[in-house]
Amino acid sequence: MSTTPAAAEFKRDATTLTKDLRHRSLIRTALKKYEIARDSKKALFQDWQSARQTAAEIKWDAINHLDTHLADFARNLEARGTRVHWASNAEQAREIILTIVREKKASAIVKSKVMTGEEIHLNEALEKEGFEVVESDLGEFIVQLRKEPPYHFVFPAMHLTRGQISETFAKELGSAPTDSPEELTMIARRVLRGKYVTADIGISGANFGIAETGMISITENEGNARLTCALPKVHIALMGIEKILPKFEDLALFLPMLGTAGAGQTLTGYNSMYGGPRQPGETDGPEEFHVVLLDNKRTTLMADPEQRDALHCMRCGACLNVCPIYKNVGGHTYGTTYQGPIGSVITPHLRGLQQWKHLSFASSLCGGCTQACPVKIDLHHHLLQSRRNAIAQRPVWWEKIAFRALSYLFNHAGLFSLGMKLGRIGQIFHPLVKATRIDPAHAWTQSRELPKVAPETFREWWQHRK
Numbered sequence: 001m002s003t004t005p006a007a008a009e010f011k012r013d014a015t016t017l018t019k020d021l022r023h024r025s026l027i028r029t030a031l032k033k034y035e036i037a038r039d040s041k042k043a044l045f046q047d048w049q050s051a052r053q054t055a056a057e058i059k060w061d062a063i064n065h066l067d068t069h070l071a072d073f074a075r076n077l078e079a080r081g082t083r084v085h086w087a088s089n090a091e092q093a094r095e096i097i098l099t100i101v102r103e104k105k106a107s108a109i110v111k112s113k114v115m116t117g118e119e120i121h122l123n124e125a126l127e128k129e130g131f132e133v134v135e136s137d138l139g140e141f142i143v144q145l146r147k148e149p150p151y152h153f154v155f156p157a158m159h160l161t162r163g164q165i166s167e168t169f170a171k172e173l174g175s176a177p178t179d180s181p182e183e184l185t186m187i188a189r190r191v192l193r194g195k196y197v198t199a200d201i202g203i204s205g206a207n208f209g210i211a212e213t214g215m216i217s218i219t220e221n222e223g224n225a226r227l228t229c230a231l232p233k234v235h236i237a238l239m240g241i242e243k244i245l246p247k248f249e250d251l252a253l254f255l256p257m258l259g260t261a262g263a264g265q266t267l268t269g270y271n272s273m274y275g276g277p278r279q280p281g282e283t284d285g286p287e288e289f290h291v292v293l294l295d296n297k298r299t300t301l302m303a304d305p306e307q308r309d310a311l312h313c314m315r316c317g318a319c320l321n322v323c324p325i326y327k328n329v330g331g332h333t334y335g336t337t338y339q340g341p342i343g344s345v346i347t348p349h350l351r352g353l354q355q356w357k358h359l360s361f362a363s364s365l366c367g368g369c370t371q372a373c374p375v376k377i378d379l380h381h382h383l384l385q386s387r388r389n390a391i392a393q394r395p396v397w398w399e400k401i402a403f404r405a406l407s408y409l410f411n412h413a414g415l416f417s418l419g420m421k422l423g424r425i426g427q428i429f430h431p432l433v434k435a436t437r438i439d440p441a442h443a444w445t446q447s448r449e450l451p452k453v454a455p456e457t458f459r460e461w462w463q464h465r466k
Helices: 005-018 023-044 048-064 066-078 090-103 116-117 124-127 138-145 163-174 181-198 224-230 248-263 298-302 308-312 318-322 324-329 340-351 368-372 377-391 397-410 413-433 456-464
Strands: 084-086 109-112 134-135 200-206 209-212 213-221 234-240 271-275 288-294
Touching: 005 023, 005 324, 023 248, 023 318, 023 324, 023 340, 048 066, 048 109, 048 248, 048 308, 048 318, 066 090, 066 288, 090 124, 090 200, 090 288, 116 124, 116 224, 116 234, 116 456, 124 134, 124 213, 134 138, 134 368, 138 181, 163 181, 163 213, 181 224, 209 248, 213 224, 213 248, 224 271, 224 377, 224 456, 288 368, 298 308, 298 340, 308 340, 324 340, 340 368
Parallel strands: 084 288, 109 134, 109 200, 200 234, 234 288
Antiparallel strands: 209 213, 213 271
């Protein structure tokens, strides 16, 4: 497999992180607690597998009739005074939002958790223009202070200990050191509450967009999105077009499913609906409401009938939580907004197959992600399909030769038998060359034990037995 800059960076960071036993222990401990909580909440469903099937069918309808649902969604939003903007790519989305911010002469902006904002590098664009942007989600606020991207879809600061968070707050906010979660939360709250009051614009994402009613649904645990959406005079929601659900009643399934799969909760703490700016007689809410609908190559993925169901994803993070690769290399190693198995499937579509094909090769293909996905995305098969597509699109000459030679060997019993005998001889001398670059198995043995060749094959054993 040819190496791209992104692949080389992934390999370097993965090598470093897998050797950090403290980091691995921290992540595994956190995810083990999540698995226990998730399984206990799954058991409360009358039939979890039937719920998964129903959710998959709803998303199938949403994506396969996306044109109709998006038109209904936009029309219902605009009927209540919302301004709907269509962005084909990241550049257009950034420019739409920057234009609104400039028109309002905003000086301060608050954001709730917006993964699509990370995707289009919105913070960098706003800060470059001189606007102050503050992340209001606690985890996002912490990693923003550390100038790091989010580590996980649901738990952006999962990789940090209380001590590291305390050090960050002491350095950036001048607070006193503490390892109390309550005190750390109050430190952040004192800073953020002032930002809500003075912010001119609030920017949010959207967990779901309801076509039937023209409303966006936002799910959170802290209430920061409610303050972000309600207090500033202008609310901008940035939403990927795949987040559509056809009917309002679909939330009766998707909200508890998102809480269960995402955080091991019966229902997430705050579930809010926004359908427009402040209406006559209402006491709060923004004076203007803008919804930016982002494509950014999602329609390219839609055009692939084999992997189209990757657009069913509701960003719960369940596949990350069970992935053995993610547990070892961590979220930042992926180098992209969307990590883990789902990120390895959609990133090559969004950012280029040849530049990001290494992600599909960084997989054990254990199938845990497919089993964990609440909307039944066929993730581990999509990873195999991405590998196939990458190789078919740009074959590597030495790989073609190697696999043809291997195919020839497997199809000629005499040669295969000879290879087994030579392998037994070769393994005698392998320890002498194991630590050198001339070791033909160096890429494997630098982090693993080379399996020993069996003393005899099954065929040989069978012959002796007879």
